[in-house]
Amino acid sequence: MRKFAIACLTLALGLILAAGASAADTIKLAVMEPFSGNFKDIGDRYAEGVQYAAEVINAKGGINGKKVEVILVDTEVKPDVATRKATKLILQDNVRHFCGGTGSSVAGAMEALADKHNTLFFTYGMAAASLTGDKCNRNFFRTCASTxxxxxxxxxxxxxxxxxxxxxxxxxxxxxxxxxxxxxxxxxxxxxxxxxxxxxxxxxxxxxxxxxxxxxxxxxxxxxxxxxxxxxxxxxxxxxxxxxxxxxxxxxxxxxxxxxxxxxxxxxxxxxxxxxVYMISIPGQANQEFVAGFKKAKGFYPTWLRGKAYAATMFWAEALKKAGNDKVDDVIKAWEGLTYDGPAGKWTMRACDHQVQQPVWIAEIVAKNPYFSHAYVGPAKMVAPERISVPCEQTGCKGLAK
Amino acid sequence: MTSQRPRSLAWMGAAAAALVAAPYLLPPYQLRLVTEGIVFSLFAVSYNLLLGHAGLLSFGHAMFFGVGAFATAICLNGLPGISCLLAAGLGTLAALLAGLVVGSLLLRVKGTPFALLTLAFNALFFAIGVKWHTLTGGDDGLNVVPPKLNLGLLILDPGKGPDMYYLTLIVLGAALFFCWRFTATAMGHSVLLLRENEERMRFLGYNTNVTRLMLFVFVGGLAGLAGSFYTLLNAFVSLDAISIDMTTKVLLMTFLGGTGSFPGPVLGAFFYTYVQDYLSNLTDNWQLIMGVLFIGMVLFAPGGLSGLGQGIASRLGRSKTASQP
CATH class of the missing domain: 3.40.50.2300 (Response regulator)
Structure with a gap:
């Protein structure tokens, strides 16, 4: 009996921890990436892309008058860690917008969580086809190519x-x-x-x-x-x-x-x-401006991961602008069918499975390039979206209506 | 002793009231942490039945947890219309079977060979999880939508925090209570005997292999039940649930809480859950601190948190009786 009482007392002590309050004048975007361990370099580069996008958006006055606040969350590429930290942000800090790009197991967990709490999750890097296939749900968007x-x-x-x-x-x-x-x-x-x-x-x-x-x-x-x-x-x-x-x-x-x-x-x-879906050598003015701006602001080049994350975040911002607010249900509705003409060509968010339809760029590795002293990508060639598209009925996604 | 009983009854009443009222008192995120704490309490208690009571150090407890977690997810996805309690039951059954198979293969080994073989079995189950991806989803894991539970008078939705909390509290609380009672049964005593003097037990006419096998099946089922609720709580299961990491986690919880008493692992599970939550907000290297904590605990307080608590309580009690003339 005594031992039970000790256990209960400690339990009660644990429960006293209180919750924090949150400010409502910014749009919070949580970046779920590995910032420690083996995959840190991938998480860091994705986050740099998102942060640069937020800087660009905020410099132009934000979205619908609100500034974007980027929150970096270390997932350790573990779904249970990602779930716990994201749950805390949702329940305690009222964060509604999430993104991430590393680990398809983390993606699956975040997809389930977005559905449960009606939040929004978009991925610029998680490629497993099933995410917009048989696992698809209305709170999950993919702005990169599937496998x-x-x-x-x-x-x-x-x-x-x-x-x-x-x-x-x-x-x-x-x-x-x-x-x-x-x-x-x-x-x-x-x-x-x-x-x-x-x-x-x-x-x-x-x-x-x-x-x-x-x-x-x-x-x-x-x-x-x-x-x-x-x-x-x-x-x-x-x-x-x-x-x-x-x-x-x-x-x-x-x-x-x-x-x-x-x-x-x-x-x-x-x-x-x-x-x-993004290469630094993509032709066109939009990409040249992005590369030059990024290099000037950060001091290094926006290689593939950074570019993918940047374009994805800009696309997300377009959806919020179209919705006129940052309420999840309105943003979902606005994003479906939306087209974004960015550095990597025209991206259109397909309504049937929330898989973006976009070109994929192919480039050969060449010795001489303007970016690095070592070999890197030569000029990128486009493979048009319709040539690589998976028809809605073949994805395995059984409809997103709730 | 007579004055002790009403007081501890009052304590228990207060604790029960606090547990029932928790969803009304706690912010949603804290409630979720408590729910997770209950799930891991059962997992750690089942581990301690092996380690603390039977003296068997296992490095493979996550295999049962994982089998339960995956079996539940597979049932929920593969059998439409199944109730989530039935899915959890089937998950537990799968873990029981895993316990039976693994246990019967490990009957004759003890000590270090036992520890290493459990590690090998854990790795085997993990490999099956990776390879058999049509069933387990491989590296991608499995998403589930836990269905609402219709109990006639009321409908519980495991997707909602308070509902999931009550469901976990009642089912896993009952399982924890059952474990507590188990340690006082004849079977529970024979497990202790197994640890203390197996040879003597055999001379007394016990078949120690049967006792060990029964224990293995029992703790396997309990860990599987915890795994099932882990799936229901997260609406998702990945290979992490069956990985060596998960084994390490339960080992840490049990050692931190203390192996010497029944509530030790419960304390450890809650302590780990809260400290992990707190530390991982401060630094990405929280595992380092947890590791130092573990080493410190093993070196300076081998009885764990519960041992520390009991030490303080008995010292207080002694000073009280000493001050009385």
Whole structure:
């Protein structure tokens, strides 16, 4: 009995903690990213994009007369941590707008949370197709390409180049499997003569790629498709070139400047192509102005992650302007069908699944570029939205009406 | 002793009243933390039945928690119209089965081999979670919409904070009470005996393997029930629920709270939940502080928080009796 009483007393003490009050004259936007651990560099770059967008918006007087206040939240790429911190912001600080780009498990958790509390979540980086597929809900928007769209864009490029022998290598988990499946499907559709001469799904965190590289070489592949990221991409590229692999790489993340830096061998990356919804080398005045403005304000270039986050935040701001206020229900209604003409071309938010319809840009890695002393992306070419679109009825999203 | 009983009854009455009134007294976010605290209390108590009572150090308790959590999510998604309590029941059943399978394979090992094998089994379950992504959603996890619970007179919506709190308090509170009673039963005593002198127990005619297996199935089911409610609370489950991280978490909670008494892990679970919430607002490196706290606790207060509490209480009691002539 005594022990129970002690437990109860401590419980009561814990309950006394009070809640804070919040001011209502700003629009709070919480950025859910990893700001510690292995993926810190990704979270930091996304956050820089969002913050720059907020600066641009605030310099022009804000949205509907209110300034945007960016709140950085460290998710540690753990869904339960993200859920707990976001719940606190919703219930205690009355935050209604959230965004994030890292970790599809975090995305799933945030999607469930947005639905539960009727808040808004938009992602500029979480690619799992299911998020706007069978998990879709009306509080969740995606302003970047899904794995389907990104794979379709690369398949389009491979088909156009007329490659006949293709090899696929990817990390063995949901994302890698999704990416390879979508790529294979689209390639067969576009060019039935193209042949997948080999496919490897390797464990995450592989250190020795030599056996896979020799498999690629002996398959006679002309091009290698990969959705690898992080160390799995760095090591693959680093080990492939010295072994004499001549095939080109067509990859999701070849345009990552930190990865190219880590490979530390320009010859290993030159000639490969990357595909993204934002590339620093996109032609057009809108992008040139953005790049120049960003460089001037921050002192470094808005590479892919920063650009994606920036354009997404500007798109979100357009929806708030159209709604005339920042109430979630009004913003959802305003965002559906809205078109935003930004640095990366025309983006249209599709109403049926809240998946943006947008071009994907493809660029080859070249030695000489105006941005870095190492190799980086050359001029970007557009793959038009209608060529990579997944029709509403094929997404698996069973309607967003509540 | 006679004057002690009404006083502790009064204490318990006050505590019960506070728990019932909590949704009216607490801001929504605090209520959520309490709910989470109850879920982890059951998880930690089930862990302590192994560690504190049977003296079995396991590094794989998250496998039961995760099996319960995932089975509940799969039932909710795969069987439309299922009640959330039935889904939690099926989740618990799945964890019981996992306990039966793993337990029967681990019957003959003790000490370090037992600890390492539980770690291996946890890794195995985690790997299944990663690979079998048609079932578990792999790295993406599973989203669920916990259905409203129709109890005839009233309808509870697990999506609403207070409703979920009451549901958790009643179901998991009952499970916690059951665990508390369990330690006083013959079976509970035989578990203690298992820790103290297994050889003697065998000479007395007990089949210690059966006792151990029953205990394993029992704690597996309890951890699974906690996992089920974790899914209902978050409306989401990911591989984190079945990861080694989750095992570490319950280990920390139990050690912080103290393994020596029944309320220890409950204290530990609430302490961990609140401290984690507080520290992670201050710094991104909160795990560092938690680790230092853990080391300090193990070195200087092996009895954990409950041990500290009891020490203070008995010292106070002694000084009181000493001052009386």
């Amino acid at each position: 389907d769209m990104q794979s379709y864009a690369l398949a389009t490029w491979v088909a156009e180049q007329g490659f006949k022998k293709v090899f696929c290598i990817a990390q063995d988990y949901s994302f890698g499997q999704e990416a390879v499946a979508a790529f294979t499907k689209k390639l067969k559709e576009l060019n039935p003569q193209a042949e997948i001469v080999g496919q490897v799904m390797h464990p995450m965190g592989t250190k020795d790629f030599a056996p896979y590289v020799s498999q690629i070489i002996s398959s006679g592949a002309e091009v290698v498709f990969t959705s690898n990221w992080g160390n799995d991409l760095t090591l693959l590229l680093k080990q492939a070139q010295p072994m004499g692999l001549k095939a080109k790489f067509a990859g999701y993340y070849l345009n990552d400047e930190l990865m190219i830096n880590a490979v530390a061998n320009d010859q290993a990356v030159i000639g490969g192509v990357g595909a993204e």
